[in-house]
Structures are given as C-alpha cells and as structure tokens.
Amino acid sequence: MLSRLPSLPWLPPPRLPSPSPRLHSRSRTLSSSPSPAPAPPPLPRFLPCIGLEVHVQLLSPSKLFSPSPTAGPFPGANTQLSPFDLALPGSLPVLSTACVRLACAASQALSSELQDVSVFERKHYFYPDSPNGYQITQRLRPLAVGGALPYGAGGGARETRVTRVQLETDTGKTERGAGGTTVDYNRTGRALIEVVFEPDVPSPEAASEAVKSLQRLLRHVKVTDGKFEEGSMRADLNVSIYPRERAAEGGGPPPLDSGHLGERVEVKNVNSLKALRSAAEFEYKRQVEVVEAGGRVEQETRMFDKKEGVTKVMRKKEDMLDYRFLPEPDLPPLVLSELEGLDLSDLGGGGELPEDAKRRLRAEHGDAAGALVDVIVDEGYVGYFEEAAAACGGGNAKLAASYLCNHVFALRNEHGPRWEMENPGAGPMPDPVTARQLGDVARMVGEKKISKKMGKDLILEVLFREEERGADVAEVVEMRGMVVVGDMGELQAMCKEIVEDPKWQATRESLAAAGADEKKRAKLVKFFFGKAMQKSKGQADVSMLQAALEKVCDDIR
C-alpha cells in the first residue's frame, strides 16, 4: 500500500476512472501480450492525517525557573542544580525573562499571536526524573495561539497551522544500568516550548518536511540549536485516517470537526526526522489495515520502536493518565506587558522568517550569491553576514559569502566540538574570525591589495589564531608583508622566465605550433598559468597575471 502512495498525496486526486483492484487484476490476467501500457496503481481508499507536537529546548543561559546554567557539556551528572531543580521544600520557581523572550521570538516566527496574559499550570505525575511530582506547563492559557508554519519545496509550498505555543519545563534523565536506576537532574527544569499543530499534515513526507522547516526556522531566529540527536528537539505526532472522498476541498485532510477523521492515535518516542516519517508511515498503514479488516481504530497512545520500525501500544484510552491540572499557585500569571526586562519590539532575529531573509539578501547582493545565501540563512548567520557585507562594500559581498560558507564554517565545524569540550559551560565556540575581519579581508581582495589565495590563508591560518582574534586585518597584512604583486612589468618578467625555462621547452614549442588552434593554445596557456601561480606563491593579482602571461605567450606565437 505504501509503495503505491502517490508522491504528492496532498494534490487533489486525478479524476481517473478507477477500476476496483479486483477487476483490474483480472483484466491483467486476461489480457494477452503484447504487453499493455502499465495500469496506474489503484488509489488508496484512506489517506493519513497527521498532527505534530514538537518540544523545543530553548537556548537560554539558565533554566526556566532557576538560575542553574544550561550550557554544556557538564563536568558530570547532577552538577547543574539549584534548590528548585531538586524540588527542595521551601524552594520556589522564579521565571527567567530570557526564556520568555526566546519563547516570544519563536512564537513571532510562527506568526503565533502572543497573549499578554498566560498562566502556568501544574501537570501531575510521579516519575523519578520529575522531582516536584509535576511539570510546570501552560494549558488553558498558553503563551501564544494560532499561526502557521510554511514548509515544503520552493519555500512555503504548504503550511501547517499552529494551535498554540506553550512554555514548560523539561525533565531529568533516567538511566537504567547494571547497578540500578540513576537520575541526572541537570536537564530538569530546562526551558522548553511545546509547539502544538493542527492535525492538517497530509502525509508522512510532509510531516518530516514540516518538522525540518520548523527546525530551520527556530535555528534562524536563534531560539534553539534544534538537534534531534541531542534531544533539543523532540516530536510527537498523532495520526488518523480519513476516506479519500472526504478530503477537504483542494485536497488535504478534512477539518477536525467534520466528523470524517478517524480516532486519533498518538505516537511518542520519535527522536529523528527519519523515525518521524517511518512512525507516521507505519501508523498510517496499520490503521488502514485495521479498518480494511473491518475493525475500529482505537484512541490510544503508542510508542515507536525504532529497531523494529513499528508502533506499539503504550496506553489505552481507559488508562489515560489523569494529570490533575492545577493553576501554579507559586507563580502569578505571566503578563508580558509587565515583565521587567522584556522588550517585545526587540526579540532578536528581527522576527524575519528564513524565506524572507533569503529573498532580501538575494535582492541586496544579487542572485550570484544565491546558493550561498541559502546556506548563510539556514546556518543562522544573517546578522554576521550583513555586518561583513557592510565592512567589505557591496561589490565584494559575494566573496565574503564564499569565504564564510567555505572557510569560516569549515573552521567552526573542525574546531568547535573540541573547543566546547575544553571550555565546559562557555557555550558555542566564538566565531573563528569576526564579521568585521571577514568583511575587511574581502574588501582588501576586492581592492587588489591582497590576492584571493592570501584572503583564504588569512582566514584559515592567521586570523583564527588566538593572538590574532579580532585583530585589525590591514595591520596584520602589513605586519606580515603580504603584498600582491601588481606590477605588469614584474609579472611579465616572471612569466617570461617560466615560459622560457628549458624544462618546458617541449610545451613552449607546442604552443608556438598551436597557431590558430585556440583550444589547444588555451590548454597550454593554462598549464603555464598554473606554474606562474605557483611561482608567485599566491601573491600575484590573478587577472593581471593572466594578462601578463597572455602577452608573453602571444610573443612566442
């Protein structure tokens, strides 16, 4: 069944005379060779409807209700604790404004409407990694309601509607080992937002696309590092099915209140994009099988087993936990307009969505930087790039973009993890070169004061070094005597020396013989160009060197 799913199931079904599978197969058996045109696969009778609930860990310096630091890696388990993290008697929660700010930025990015008043509630359950015996969350009055997340190819081809964005606390980590069960409370109380979406995603592929888009969006506004593998992003999903003929007008699942959606099944423990897709696919297939066998899908919570690729029952409807919600009496309602130190007009990330940022940067710096712009935006370097572009002058922005994507990111990826290991608690490694330095390098290359090769070397070998961090690029260039050779006479003399080198006599003669065979000639000139570049050690201005070499080669002809 799955393999026959149309690749874009959200498109309205083509109006084809659809023979029943039985008729279809009989006609195939009866039909004789020569082979008929392959018949289209039968359309599925039921389509999936998927709703997402994504937990996102906020990149805040401290926990949601305590001052414990959050930047790892930590020296060990249970090292990042305040009295409230352990629920010590008499300790009280104190709301972190930084966390609220990040949650607001995320809500804005999702065009979710911030609520001036939201209320924290306690959700009760006993578990070793939940020290209070409850999680502090928002239920009746969340931080933000409504909104939409665009996703899919071409930037926002579709969208899934946001129901709500709520602030809540994370749990600790329970580990079962040979010596018994241990609990690490370092993560306890870290700030999460839960983004709840409407059940309107029409396929497993789309669900995976949507979560990927959410990841990019929230990284872009610097709300989270969004790492599934480290648990800073976690997705739950709910899946139901509906008969194809009940699809909404224009395709996609019918509305929740239409009565055409089957019972919703929640699937937990989905901790990668791949798992998300597999879990949704399995669950869709399972529900269709249940219904086609004449059964009923039951409302329940299931767990995804990654190894087996199946979902398994975790809780039946009648066993659903009673969370005994209680408005958090240790915290007054959160009133955004009265929260000291929170400026909603300055939420960072400019509130600009990635697609908008890409469009704008392309418009400002030309389509030439197109692919690079995508990388820069997805990596969350918009501000950095703009600062560099301002320092290098408009004409050199593309070069700055190229240095950024090729060399700065390479340095970051190569050295970042080790730096973070060696500097616990200090957060991510500072950028290998500052935006200003990058801009200056690109500008000097543009002004032909240094060569492109020198620019690259400066970034990779010089500016990244501890003593040169943040140093003035012009000074570094001068101190190191890096000068581009831009004197035509000097360059021509150098080229002549190479071309006339007895080592290359054969090549020189071929060149002389090439005559009007431009193709052959170009190939030979290119050979000499490489030699000339080597000899100049990258100090030559490339276009002048090219011109000088052409002149020398012309003389030979």
Next chain:
Amino acid sequence: MPPPSSLASSSLRKVSSLLSSQALSPPDLLSFCYSRAILGEETLALNNFAHLNSMDDLLPLAAESQRRYELAEPLSALDGVPVAIKANFCRTNSLTTSASSMLSNYRPPFTATAVSRLEAAGAIIMGSTNMDEFGMGSLTSSSVHGPSVSSLPYLPHLSPAPPSAPPSVPRLSPGGSSGGSASSVALRSSFLSLGTDTGGSVRLPAAFCGVAGFKPGYGEISRFGVIQYASSLDTVGVFTPEAGDARLAYEVLRGGCKNDETSSSLFPSSPLPPPAPSLSSVKIGIPLAYSIDECLPAVKASWASAASSLEAAGASLVHLGDDRMSEHAVQQSLAAYYVVACAEAASNLSKYDGVRFGSRERDPEASFFEEIENTRAKHFGKAVRERIATGNEVLSKEGSHYQNANGVRGDVRDAFTRCFEVADVLVMPAQVGLPPEVGKGEEVSVGLANDLMTCGVSLAGMPAIVVPVKGGQGIGVQLVANVGNEGLLLDVATKLEELDF
C-alpha cells in the same frame, strides 16, 4: 537586670527599649528566655520546641549583640531579642522537620527570607517550634514530635519562683498549627516567634495562648524557604506578647523578595503610616454573619465588649448585614477553603518521594513506584494522608471542584471588599470555642468549626490580627483590614489592647 518576674510579663517593646538603654543585656535576656524554655520543655513538658539550640551556640550571638549595643550600633529594634521559628521555616544546616517523619533528618541548604531578615536584624534564633505536621491541623496535635501543650494555664503559677514540679492545671491545647510558637511567646521563652497562617494557623493559637498573632496580607512577607502547605493561602505571621509589638517585627519582615514571585512587589516597601492620634475617624465594621449559633457565649461576649470599647474610645461602629457579608458566604468559605487547601497540599506534597531528600523506605525488591508508596504511607501522618487523598480527589474531577471553590473564593473576597466600602477595620471572633484539653477535640468537626472564623480572611488574602482578651481564658478578638492596610490594622489593634475590654 530587671527581675525575672517583670520580664515574664514584659512586652517586646519593653524588652527592646531595655536593651536599647542597656538596662538589660542580650546575654541576660537570652539566659532568661533559655531558662523559661527549659522550664517549659523539662518541668512542664509542654513540648513547644521541635528543636532547641544549645546555649553554647546562642551565647556568642548574644555577646556580639551586646558589643553592638555598647558601640551604640544595634542592627535594629530586634537586636539581641530571642525569637523562635516554626519548624517549617528552612534554616541552613538546621533541622527543619515541618513536624513530619518525612523530614525527620532534613537540613536545608538555604535559609528562608523571613528568618534571614530576622538574623540580619540581630535577632537570636532559639530553635524551631512544634506544629501540626506540614501545618495541617488546628491543635498542634498531629506532629511527629508529639502534641504540644499550652503554657497559658501555667503562667500564674510560675512566680515568684519557678516550680520544680508541674502545678496541677488543665493540659490545654495551644491551638494550631503554629501552637509551639504561640505558647513559647506566652511563656516568654521567646519574645517574638514566626508562624505560618494558611487558614488561621497563627490567629487561633494566638487566641488560645493569650498572645497577639498577626498575619499580614497574602504576599506581604516572602514565603521563600517556608515549607509549603497551600501556596495560594500560606502567609508568614508573627506572635508577640502584645498587639502593640507586632509593628516592630513587621518592620523587619515586610516587603517582597525576588525569590518569591507571589510576594509583594513593594520592595523596598513604603514605610508604614504613623499611628493616628485617636480612633475618632476610624469606622469599625461588625460582620453580623459571623455571629453563628456554634459560637460560645464567652467568645461572643468578648467580641461585643471589644466593639463597644472601640466605640467608647471614639470609633464609629457599622453593622454589616447580609448585603455585605452573607451567612451563605461565611458557610461556603469553609468548604471552599478545604477544597483549595487540600488540592494545593496534595500537589505541594507530591515532591516527597524520598529520592532526593527526606526519609526513604529502601527496598531493593520493590519497584520505584512501590518504594514511593511505602515511603509516603510510612512517613506521612494520618491528617496529611487524608488531605492528600481529598486534594487528589477534588483535582481529578476534571477540575470542577477546584474551579467551583475558586469561584466561591472570589465571592468571599467580594464580600470582604463590600464590607470595606463602609468600614476601615472589621472586628470579629477569632474562634468558635475555648481551647480543648490535649487529646480531646480531635474530631474533625472541632477543627473545622474554629477555621470558620479565620479561613474567609485567608481566602480573601487580607491582613488580620488577633488581640488577646485579658483574663487568661484563651480568647482573642480578630481585627481584619483591607489589602494593604496593615498600618491602620496594627494601629487600631494597639489602641484596642490599651482599652479595658
């Protein structure tokens, strides 16, 4: 040094001024209070202290205080004053049991704001006082340390010389849940003590022990470091020998702190208004709905006497009828109080699983959940278990009970607010009956009935003070003011106390 007999009947103000004039030294005052504490605990077996600090630890503090007085640099009017704190106030590395087996060996790593403010003011912490387990009770009878006994009936028998054997008087309950703190001040083993009042836990014991018990409005004193019972009702309060003393303590304790988001945002607080010269401009309201049949004649008589004394002193009386405070609101307040208190208690006490702190029933054979169950079954007392069960029950009904109770809570607050449209301070009883003998009056109905007079004020979050009626019967009169009117409340209480009522 003044003779012990005079200290035994001194007010906090008197002691503070003696210290200030150096007519009394902090070590001498400490010795007096300590001897009273030993008398109470050992000879009289009052069981008012859960833990009494040793003289070896206390004397150096008194000596430091003395040096400050000699340099004329006392830290506050409370410098060198022996104070007692209820066993639910955290103090770094000190046993803080909340009178529960669950916390029998618990030593917190931080100090409650109220306690640290007292310490910063130079007060000397004598020890922690007995209480009902987690504050749940009104007789100080449900403590893991055993029941407390009121010092009040013994007071006439302690002078001129302290007895070597307990005189034969009735062993009465000090009220609860802050019974140890109230009884300690009555005995003068401290001149100031901290209590907590969730539904009357400062006011009832004040009445039963014949001392003043002041509970400011909700959030006026930080709850940080106070072991929670019901967070939206819990209020730090003080016991002092006289109502006129409460202001000294309140000046030191009041004002929110950043560790308690539900505490007043007035920090630093605006100063309390100075006392008014007379009562002539004060309108005293009498909420008639509190005149219930169950209330003893002696209690009603004190109430009436207080009202007429205030009137005679120049205040005008306003009788508040059903249109302002209805009998229905009074009756409903009790039910609403129990729903809210139990729901929040059940939630607040879910952290006690024995995993990170507190007592734990270890059993390698048991699962995590079995171990928690065993721990909670063994180390929570009966009253606590009952309240948790009730709380879980009212919360599990899809919130309807709890929501309804909060609706009633709003109605009660509205009723008090209507009263304050025409009155400045309300006068009403603090109790329904007299202190029962220890071991009696354990029936739930007795505790409930007494809460009737106090829990409405708690639901409304308003400040109240109990002024003891002279005569040693264990009766007090309750004064209530509108939110933010603590200054006026203390002023009227001080003036009432000076009247013969």
